[in-house]
Amino acid sequence: MTRGLWRAWLGTLLIQASWNYDRMVGLGSAFASIPLLRDLPKERYRAAMERATQFFNAHPYMAGMEVGAVARAEHDGVPGDQIRRMRHALVGPLGSVGDRLIWAGVLPAAAGVGLAVTVLVSPVVGVVSFLVLYNVAHFAVRGWALRAGWRSGHAVARALMAATVQRGLRVVGPLATFTVGLALPLVANWLAADFQIRTRLAMGLVAGLGIVLSRWIVPALGGLRFGLAAAAVGLLVGWLW
Amino acid sequence: MIEQWGWLLLWGTVVGLDLVSVGQVMIARPLVAGTVAGLIVGDPVAGGTVGVVLELFALDVLPVGAVRYPDYGLGAVAAAATAAGAPGALGTGVGVCVGLGVAYLGEVGIRVVRSRNTEDVRRHRAALDAGETTAVVSAHLRCLARDALRALSVTAAGLLLAAAAYRWPPVTVGGAVLVTVVLSGAAVGAAAAGGMRLSGRGLALRWFALGVAAGVALVVVL
Numbered sequence: 001m002t003r004g005l006w007r008a009w010l011g012t013l014l015i016q017a018s019w020n021y022d023r024m025v026g027l028g029s030a031f032a033s034i035p036l037l038r039d040l041p042k043e044r045y046r047a048a049m050e051r052a053t054q055f056f057n058a059h060p061y062m063a064g065m066e067v068g069a070v071a072r073a074e075h076d077g078v079p080g081d082q083i084r085r086m087r088h089a090l091v092g093p094l095g096s097v098g099d100r101l102i103w104a105g106v107l108p109a110a111a112g113v114g115l116a117v118t119v120l121v122s123p124v125v126g127v128v129s130f131l132v133l134y135n136v137a138h139f140a141v142r143g144w145a146l147r148a149g150w151r152s153g154h155a156v157a158r159a160l161m162a163a164t165v166q167r168g169l170r171v172v173g174p175l176a177t178f179t180v181g182l183a184l185p186l187v188a189n190w191l192a193a194d195f196q197i198r199t200r201l202a203m204g205l206v207a208g209l210g211i212v213l214s215r216w217i218v219p220a221l222g223g224l225r226f227g228l229a230a231a232a233v234g235l236l237v238g239w240l241w
Numbered sequence: 242m243i244e245q246w247g248w249l250l251l252w253g254t255v256v257g258l259d260l261v262s263v264g265q266v267m268i269a270r271p272l273v274a275g276t277v278a279g280l281i282v283g284d285p286v287a288g289g290t291v292g293v294v295l296e297l298f299a300l301d302v303l304p305v306g307a308v309r310y311p312d313y314g315l316g317a318v319a320a321a322a323t324a325a326g327a328p329g330a331l332g333t334g335v336g337v338c339v340g341l342g343v344a345y346l347g348e349v350g351i352r353v354v355r356s357r358n359t360e361d362v363r364r365h366r367a368a369l370d371a372g373e374t375t376a377v378v379s380a381h382l383r384c385l386a387r388d389a390l391r392a393l394s395v396t397a398a399g400l401l402l403a404a405a406a407y408r409w410p411p412v413t414v415g416g417a418v419l420v421t422v423v424l425s426g427a428a429v430g431a432a433a434a435g436g437m438r439l440s441g442r443g444l445a446l447r448w449f450a451l452g453v454a455a456g457v458a459l460v461v462v463l
Contacts, residue, residue: 013263013264014262014264016261016262017388018362018380018384018385019261019262019355019358020358020359020361020384021355021356022359022362027381030372031378031381034374034377034378047372049372049374049377050371050372053370053372054370060265061265099303103303103304104303108436108439110267111272111296111300112452114272115272115293115296115297118292119293120463123276123279123288123289123293124276124280124285124289126272126289127272127277127292130270131266131273135267138265138266174444174445174448175448177436177446177448177452178448178449179452181436181449181450181451181452181454181455182452182453182459183452183456184429184432184452185453185456185460186456186459187432188429189460190293191294191425191428191429192425194329194330195330199418199422202422202426203422203423203425203426206425206426206427206430207426207427207429208430209426210426210427210429210430213430214430214431214435215434215437215438222301222302223299223300223301223302223431223435224298224301224302224311224341224344224348226431227341227427227428227431228342228345230424230426230427231341231342231420233423234419234424235338235412235416235420237419238334238416238417238420239411240416241416241419
């Protein structure tokens with residue numbers, strides 16, 4: 001990668017720092033674009049920055065594709081209106097692909113492996129395996145997204161349709177659900193290891209209640225609210241104990 | 242103790258920044274944040290244990306779009322500080338209680354930071370719309386500093402809560418074990434519900450069921 005591309009890549013690591021309700025990651029995208037737009041003539045640079053600061057949103061790892069594609073289009077002299085339309089058109093696909101690939105795929109898959117290794121080997125080995133597994137995929141996606149955008153310019157949609165991306169999307173979902181499923185009994189058994197059978201049954205009962213409540217009765221409850229409610233009940237009963 | 246708190250504050254700030262603003266290399270996951278905080282206070286097993294429980298709760302969250310999510314990483318730092326030194330299951334439950342409270346505080350903090358960022362951007366709208374580089378860079382760095390301040394202050398609040406729980410334990414020994422049992426069960430339930438939500442109804446749900454079956458088989462074999 002060229003020096004400007006490296007600096008833009010570093011900028012994408014901070015792309016969500018100025019997340020706000022008006023422009024979402026628009027400002028972060030402009031911040032990351034600066035090294036790639038710097039060598040444009042003054043007036044064109046200013047016009048490009050005007051466009052870059054407007055509303056934009058995407059998955060943070062995939063947003064580099066917009067940064068690269070827009071910068072390339074600005075260098076190629078693509079008309080401003082067309083660049084604006086391209087930015088808007090990228091919001092949905094970059095968000096959707098990133099969410100499915102990373103948040104619903106790589107992250108739970110790596111977390112499942114990390115949890116399983118933690119309980120089978122040790123917490124430190126579990127943490128290292130989680131971080132290595134996750135970040136190999138993370139940095140590969142970030143680097144690829146920026147390079148693909150910079151290479152493709154306003155024809156960036158083709159990069160999203162690449163066979164590798166589509167194959168990745170097909171594989172990563174089932175892999176994530178399998179590893180989370182695998183980790184659950186291992187972790188439950190590890191947490192209950194010191195308890196007698198009656199205590200284990202009580203733990204299972206609370207887990208079952210959690211599944212029924214969060215999945216079917218109050219789906220909007222969320223893990224944190226259920227956890228806080230369980231903590232309140234546990235502390236109250238524990239205090240009366 | 243003071244030195245440990247200094248390192249925990251530093252670690253909490255780094256963890257809080259990783260959640261959204263810087264890198265997202267996932268040191269903000271409770272499994273990582275809790276284990277490292279445990280290493281800092283000299284009890285990696287306690288840190289790892291509260292990290293595992295909070296990680297199960299975190300598996301229920303899909304951070305898609307502009308969703309608001311709890312800051313379980315900062316929760317894990319405070320939880321590890323609470324649970325450190327307590328034998329076995331005694332510290333885990335109370336630690337996780339503190340961790341969940343701090344995670345909620347972190348979530349509220351994110352909302353406040355995002356509102357302040359929005360006000361900041363509106364205040365400097367003219368310069369930003371004109372594409373002024375200095376305005377873009379300074380607004381971006383101000384927002385970054387705001388998030389660092391959030392992470393630092395939530396970590397500090399979490400450590401104070403941890404110290405209070407350590408100094409004045411809210412429950413007896415039996416009560417502490419009961420809290421651990423309830424929260425461990427709740428965490429497994431939350432993670433299972435999250436896994437099922439992640440799977441949907443199709444083929445992925447079968448993969449989830451297959452994973453659970455493989456996990457159960459491993460438990461029996463090992």
